[in-house]
Amino acid sequence: MTAFQRRLLPDRQPAAQRARQMRDPGFGRVFSEHMVTARYDAGQGWHDAAVVPFGPVELSPASAVLHYAQAVFEGLKAYEQPDGSVAAFRPQANAERLRASAARLAIPELPEGFFLESIRELVAADRDWVPAHGGQESLYLRPLVFADDPSLAVRPSHGYRFLLIASVAGDYFAGGLAPVTVWLSTELSRAAPGGTGAVKCAGNYAGSLLAQAEAQARGCDQVVWLDPVEHCWVEEMGGMNLFFVEREGGRTRLVTPALTGTLLPGVTRDAILCLARELGAQAQERAVSVAEWESGCRAGRIVESFACGTAAVVTPVGAVRHADGGWRVGDGGPGPLTLAVRQRLLDIQRGLAADPHGWMVPVG
Ligand SMILES: *Cc1c(COP(=O)(O)O)cnc(C)c1O
DSSP states (O other): OOOOEEOOOSSOOOHHHHHHHHSSOOSSSOBOSEEEEEEEETTTEEEEEEEEESOOOOOOTTBHHHHHOOEEEOOEEEEEOTTSOEEEESHHHHHHHHHHHHHHTTOOOOOHHHHHHHHHHHHHHTGGGSOOTTSSOEEEEEEEEEEOOBOOOSSOOSEEEEEEEEEEEOOSSTTTTOOEEEEEESSOOSOOTTSSTTSOBHHHHHTTHHHHHHHHHTTOSEEEEEOTTTSOBEEEOSSSEEEEEEEETTEEEEEEEOOOSSSOOOHHHHHHHHHHHHTTOEEEEEOOBHHHHHHHHHHTSEEEEEEEETTTEEEEEEEEEETTEEEEOTTSSOOHHHHHHHHHHHHHHTTSSOOTTOOEEEOO
16 A cells, blocks of 8 residues: 555635535535545555545446445544544544455455544545534544446456545434434344344445335334344344433443344444443343333333434434334433433543543544
């Protein structure tokens, strides 16, 4: 891997124009001015890494990714720290997951060193796009790798592209911290044993959009996926992992579905399992059935539920619905442990709380 070339814009956007775009950015629609590109070719490995102006990429209409979806991606956030530096949350975990995702899709692995360097290069070029310290805004980083052989042959591509783009991220859900109502998908499945459910590939999302649309048509915000065999075990939300807060005999326990191979091992999920103890709760990974979720809520044993992921961090689940009914979680509002977990994570990410695990990695 050779050094990154820098072909930067001679003129940047005026500060006022940038500031206008960074106000209320929502999620995934305001992009910084540069991106990182690199190529992989059989025999050459990864090469031609460069920071270039953000803009369209040219593809052959026969590009393998457009036909057979050989594409994997990641998502992580960088925050300005109190001292003005920029740090990313656990980027090595994302590098490792991208490696696992690539391996599952027969895509050549991207070295961790290159992954981290590409982030440092982009943050250096677009430092002005990192939101100022103190708020909840961040710079969302989206690395992706896709097959670009101009060939309709069904086989692993010989050529690939790596792109890293950055987007100013505000609230992922329009409602901010408002609890979401979720819809249980009892017919459609997101992933199957032996499939790709445990890796972050583009195709998983394509297959989930219909159920998400169905959830919204039923007046819900998000779909919750169940296991693909019995449709009775809770898996995840399709872009976020789920947690349940159990209270029993004065003890509080954070429970999340175990990694069965059909749900995604979220970096946020992993961090929360780690934080639970520090917040005075136990943590448990195990199977949780829909029946347990419902009876637990009705009996007051499950007092909170929340979803977690990089983009939205922590989102309370206020109510659950399915074809035959539904139930409320707690009093329907965000619960105290949900709020505490969210605050602790955000504080670590913004450098406002101690970071004993070394999760924040300087990137600029
Ligand atoms: C990315 C993703 C998550 C959340 O993972 P984080 O690493 O916490 O952002 C959960 N489920 C799916 C399907 C995902 O793609």
